[in-house]
Amino acid sequence: MTHPPRMHSGRPSARHFRPAPDARSAALTVLNRLESGRSTLDAILEAEDSCRRRLSPRDRALFNQLVYGVLRWRLRLDSVIAAYADRSIEKMAPTVLNILRLALFQILFMDRIPPSAAVNTAVNLARAHKVAQAAGFINALLRTALREPDRFRLPDAAVSTVDHLAVATSTPHWLMARWIDRLGLEAARQLADSTNEIPPITIRCNRLKNDLPDLIAALAGDVERLAPIERLPGAVHMDGLKKPIFRMKAFIDGRFAVQDAAAQLVSLLLSPQPDETVLDACAGLGGKTGHLAQLMDNRGRIVALEHVAAKLARLADEARRLGATIIETRQADLNRALPTDEHALYDRILIDAPCSGLGVLRRNPDAKWVARKQDIRRFADRQHRFLGHLAPLLRVGGVMVFSVCSMEPEENEAVVDRFLKNHPNFAIDHRKSAAETVLRPFLDKRGFLRTFPHLHHMDGFFAARLTRTG
Numbered sequence: 001m002t003h004p005p006r007m008h009s010g011r012p013s014a015r016h017f018r019p020a021p022d023a024r025s026a027a028l029t030v031l032n033r034l035e036s037g038r039s040t041l042d043a044i045l046e047a048e049d050s051c052r053r054r055l056s057p058r059d060r061a062l063f064n065q066l067v068y069g070v071l072r073w074r075l076r077l078d079s080v081i082a083a084y085a086d087r088s089i090e091k092m093a094p095t096v097l098n099i100l101r102l103a104l105f106q107i108l109f110m111d112r113i114p115p116s117a118a119v120n121t122a123v124n125l126a127r128a129h130k131v132a133q134a135a136g137f138i139n140a141l142l143r144t145a146l147r148e149p150d151r152f153r154l155p156d157a158a159v160s161t162v163d164h165l166a167v168a169t170s171t172p173h174w175l176m177a178r179w180i181d182r183l184g185l186e187a188a189r190q191l192a193d194s195t196n197e198i199p200p201i202t203i204r205c206n207r208l209k210n211d212l213p214d215l216i217a218a219l220a221g222d223v224e225r226l227a228p229i230e231r232l233p234g235a236v237h238m239d240g241l242k243k244p245i246f247r248m249k250a251f252i253d254g255r256f257a258v259q260d261a262a263a264q265l266v267s268l269l270l271s272p273q274p275d276e277t278v279l280d281a282c283a284g285l286g287g288k289t290g291h292l293a294q295l296m297d298n299r300g301r302i303v304a305l306e307h308v309a310a311k312l313a314r315l316a317d318e319a320r321r322l323g324a325t326i327i328e329t330r331q332a333d334l335n336r337a338l339p340t341d342e343h344a345l346y347d348r349i350l351i352d353a354p355c356s357g358l359g360v361l362r363r364n365p366d367a368k369w370v371a372r373k374q375d376i377r378r379f380a381d382r383q384h385r386f387l388g389h390l391a392p393l394l395r396v397g398g399v400m401v402f403s404v405c406s407m408e409p410e411e412n413e414a415v416v417d418r419f420l421k422n423h424p425n426f427a428i429d430h431r432k433s434a435a436e437t438v439l440r441p442f443l444d445k446r447g448f449l450r451t452f453p454h455l456h457h458m459d460g461f462f463a464a465r466l467t468r469t470g
């Protein structure tokens with residue numbers, strides 16, 4: 001049973017008072033906003049941040065579980081709904097469909113919520129979110145699903161392996177088919193399964209402010225478990241947070257940054273040295289920029305380039321938090337060639353290019369349902385264009401790393417091969433990266449860095465280290 005909303009006498013007038021949101025209702029609002037297709041989950045969560053912060057810690061945890069869980073398992077949940085519905089899913093109002101997804105996710109994937117509570121709260125949500133006329137339909141469908149669980153069956157693997165695995169792992173059919181073609185059945189299934197896992201929280205010790213033992217001591221009161229990653233010095237998995245990260249004193253003091261292990265490997269592949277001049281093209285919010293400054297001992301110069309001004313403002317804040325003083329920001333559009341007077345200026349360039357994001361579906365499960373096969377080629381063309389515009393800015397003998405959070409060949413080696421064909425004065429810089437013991441386990445025969453969530457328990461990244469030979 002849910003409790004009726006409490007009366008709050010003696011409070012400011014209703015116009016000023018905003019009742020604390022309920023986790024399920026907040027989750028439904030976010031899922032409904034996503035349906036418009038205009039924003040990513042990250043952008044919506046950021047816009048709704050003040051609402052989320054008003055949730056109790058327990059409700060915030062439930063909210064996250066519901067939003068991410070429904071998005072991860074959407075295809076599977078929709079297949080269950082289709083098995084019990086008397087109308088097609090396409091004909092259902094988005095709010096009704098999302099209420100059903102939320103309830104079924106609780107019933108099928110969350111042990112601690114009694115099924116009857118999931119059904120009752122679904123009916124209440126329908127009333128509160130202006131689809132009261134669908135409350136009977138929602139109630140009947142969910143109760144039938146509880147009474148006759150065997151009515152839903154996964155597609156028969158003997159008829160279509162792709163259909164079977166797509167629904168079993170909640171992966172779009174086109175993506176499942178392409179992963180099976182490329183990796184084989186077992187690896188494709190493991191990769192698809194890994195997209196439904198909750199990714200670890202990985203942090204990078206900011207050596208500009210402290211070393212690892214100091215950081216671990218500073219975090220001890222705020223985090224239950226801290227496990228340094230043996231193969232990656234300065235990287236730590238943390239688990240059992242006692243408060244949100246942004247409220248931890250060690251975070252406010254800039255002692256660490258949140259960054260997945262694979263992203264940390266990319267900056268190591270570039271390996272910038274103190275006193276060099278480095279361009280971080282596609283700097284975004286500066287996740288890698290701060291790491292580059294740390295690797296350079298905060299000596300030299302880093303230009304963080306990005307076309308979105310708001311991101312650069314946040315990057316500058318982040319640099320201040322981390323105590324990285326060698327970073328300057330520059331707004332520019334890499335779709336156009338950069339001024340020629342800057343040619344041959346940089347010792348190193350990082351191009352962390354925009355991509356399909358298919359390597360980070362664990363973190364951005366909404367991307368599963370937005371990504372389309374044809375987008376991959378569009379991204380690849382843009383990546384090739386950016387590489388071409390940045391190539392003249394590297395000095396002869398300098399190093400350029402191209403990276404993407406995608407494991408799709410069109411956005412990986414195909415981009416590099418196309419670039420090398422058009423730029424005979426560049427070559428893959430294989431030997432230097434292979435000499436680094438930290439990187440070696442992740443390098444393939446051609447010297448490309450490749451990480452996979454199902455193999456390495458980190459984000460799926462590709463990175464190539466190139467050098468300018470003439």
Ligand SMILES: C[S@@+](CC[C@H](N)C(=O)[O-])C[C@H]1O[C@@H](n2cnc3c(N)ncnc32)[C@H](O)[C@@H]1O
Pocket residue numbers: 263282283284285286287288289305306307308311332333334335352353354355
């Ligand atoms: C993969 S993200 C970068 C992430 C960042 N390097 C980090 O580690 O946090 C790619 C970035 O490229 C930027 N970008 C996209 N198109 C661009 C363009 N035409 N010119 C410059 N930057 C662009 C995006 O705004 C985005 O921030």
